[in-house]
Structure formats: C-alpha cells, structure tokens
Amino acid sequence: MEIINIRSDTQTLPSAGMLDAILHAQLGDDTYGEDPTVKEFEKLAAEMVGMEAALLVLSGNMGNLTALMAHGNPGDEVILDPDSHIFYYEVGGLANIAGLMPMPVPSHQGMIDPEELAGKIRKPNLHYPECRLLCLENTHNRSGGRVVPLQLHNELCQVAREHGLAVHLDGARIFNAAAAAGVRASDFTENVDSIQVCLTKGLGCPLGSFVAGSKEFIGKVDRARKRLGGGMRQAGVIAAAGIYALQNNVExxxxxxxxxxxxxxxxxxxxxxxxxxxxxxxxxxxxxxxxxxxxxxxxxxxxxxxxxxxxxxxxxxxxxxxxxxxxxxxxxxxxxxxxxxxxxxxxxx
Ligand SMILES: Cc1ncc(COP(=O)(O)O)c(C=O)c1O
The missing domain is CATH 3.90.1150.10 (Aspartate Aminotransferase, domain 1)
Known part of the structure; x- marks a missing residue:
C-alpha cells in the first residue's frame, strides 16, 4: 500500500531538477560574502517580494526571530495574534531570546480587526513598555490557511503606521496568499518593513527561508542571524534550491x-x-x-x-x-x- 502523506506542505522531497541545481551550484564562503549562488538567490528573493534586500536563513522560525531581534530592543512590546505562528509555535523565542514583550490581539479566523488593534496600542507612558512592532501572518496557518485580504492587510498596516509602529509580516506562505488573492506577493509588502518567507512549504525546498526588508534592516538581521549561530559557509547548496523553487514552484x-x-x-x-x-x-x-x-x-x-x-x-x-x-x-x-x-x-x- 502506498503511503499518502498529506499532513503538511513541509513534507516534500527535492525534485530531480532541484537536486541538479544544487549539484551544479557555484559555491563560496557566505560569511565572507563570497558565495555567488547565495548572492543571486538573495537578489531574486528581494525582487520577488518587492523589497530592497533579502537574507537567506535556515528556517521560518529563524527568519521571524532574527527579524524581531532587528526590530526591537529587549523590553519593547510587540503586538500579535495569540494564534500566530510566532506566538503559538516558536518556543517563546520572541520573549526568551529577543526579549520582547508580547501584547496579544486575537484574530477572528486569522483576521485582526483594525479597531481592536488600534484599541490595544497604548499611548506612551512611564509605566508601559515601548510598543514597537505589529506582526501579521499571511496565509494564516492556525485558521486553516486563510488569506488576509489585501485591503484588510493594508488597513492594519495603516493603523500601525499612525501609531509609529513597524510591521513584520510572517509570510511563510506569502506566495500562496498572493495566488489565492489574485495579487502579487509584492502587493503585500508595500506597507510592511519586513517579511519572512519559507522555501520549505509549498515551494518544495529541503530547508531555508529568507527575510526581506531595507538594506539597513537586513544588515541588522544578518547580525542577529550570526548571533544565533546561523552564519553559513557554502550556503549556495541551499540557495540553489531556493532559486530553483522561486523560478519553478511559485506558479x-x-x-x-x-x-x-x-x-x-x-x-x-x-x-x-x-x-x-x-x-x-x-x-x-x-x-x-x-x-x-x-x-x-x-x-x-x-x-x-x-x-x-x-x-x-x-x-x-x-x-x-x-x-x-x-x-x-x-x-x-x-x-x-x-x-x-x-x-x-x-x-x-
Ligand atoms: C506561518 C508560519 N510561520 C513560520 C513557520 C516556521 O517555519 P519553520 O518550520 O521553517 O521554522 C511556519 C511553519 O509551519 C508557519 O506555518
């Protein structure tokens, strides 16, 4: 009997084309900035989500955590849905590694209400942590892969902006969200400061994610990645699979x-x-x-x-x-x- 594994989109094995791309990748030491395949991947990844720069990381969890570390200082507050992957499934890294204080705003099947969000953002006061960041997730995993519509997404970003908050998008499945919403992935990044995208979900890579944002922000993410032990050497073997996935597995x-x-x-x-x-x-x-x-x-x-x-x-x-x-x-x-x-x-x- 053939086993059918329909548990997750993380269960894929690399295709022959992807393995071939890995086999023929040009490699160098990425910590010295000398892996041409990583550079090519990061350029393509940034372009595909409409951001200035991107950085290859080992996992979605690492992408979110490094972005959070780059956005806030220990003690700062971050607003997020208690059903978000960052809050629910990432071992509390936002608190115990990034040192951030979560302020939960529950979503309704993945949809945060802009008014509820605005109501949770407190005016600066000696007694409160400094509220720095809003985290969004699209597609929203725990609600069944629901797509937060572009209009609602932009309204939430607008509320954050009005209150001086940055926005991080956990776009582990942003290409799914874009395909389902009939828009480009870059439409979802127009009003955010950073995005994390997984290569290991529907895109079919064996490992890897990327964080994208401004050049300056990605510099901070790079330091956070290194601090977590995520600096890599001949990482072109991962990046080659990523390039293949972005070119062949999005549509x-x-x-x-x-x-x-x-x-x-x-x-x-x-x-x-x-x-x-x-x-x-x-x-x-x-x-x-x-x-x-x-x-x-x-x-x-x-x-x-x-x-x-x-x-x-x-x-x-x-x-x-x-x-x-x-x-x-x-x-x-x-x-x-x-x-x-x-x-x-x-x-x-
Ligand atoms: C929405 C979301 N964000 C982040 C991640 C984390 O990805 P990884 O398992 O690569 O750390 C996942 C994994 O399922 C996810 O669904």
Missing part, C-alpha cells in the same frame, strides 16, 4: 489550492465529517470530525492504518494540506480511504 501553487478545494468538497459530503468551505482558501483543509464518534487521535490512527498521514488539530479537527507530490489521483485516493475508515467505524452505513 504551480494554484494547483495545490484547487486540489485542496476539491478534497474539501468531497470530504464535506461524508457523514460524520464537515469542512467549513469558507475557510478553504489556499492549500489547507481543516476537517471537523466531531460527529464521527471518533476522537482526533482515533481518527488519525485509523487513517494512518489505511496509509493516510494527516495532522491533528484536537479536539475536533484533523488537517490535510496539499503539496507538490499530490496529483488529482492522490486526492481521489485519500477520499476513498477516508470513506473506508468511516465504513469500518460504521459512521458510513
């Missing part, structure tokens, strides 16, 4: 979105399972199994026994996420196997 993200939609439609019709179709805007499908009589871990293990690997969002959801290894046949096969699990459990008579 095709639309296919992942179409397949996620198809998957959601087919699963939504099955007894015991439902999908809030409004939330399926990019490559993720959050499936509510509360009517199936199975717990999240029971359903996940039954699916695993039938060769389908998914991720869990307990207590009521599992997540499926399409990626470049999936074709239309994969989606049909996943739905077939889900049906068989439901039959076995007698949810589907």
């Amino acid at each position: 095709r993200l639309r296919e992942d979105h179409q397949r996620a939609r198809r998957l959601a439609e087919m699963i939504n019709g099955l007894p015991g399972l439902s999908v809030d179709m409004e939330t399926v805007e990019s490559n993720m499908v959050y499936i509510d199994h509360s009517e199936s009589g199975m717990s999240t871990s029971e359903l996940t293990s039954r699916l695993k026994e039938s060769g389908v690997i998914v991720s869990t969002r307990p207590p009521h959801h599992i997540r499926m996420c399409t990626n470049l290894h999936h074709d239309d046949g994969t989606i049909e096969e996943v739905v077939d196997r889900v049906k068989k699990v439901l039959c076995k459990e007698e949810v589907l008579a």
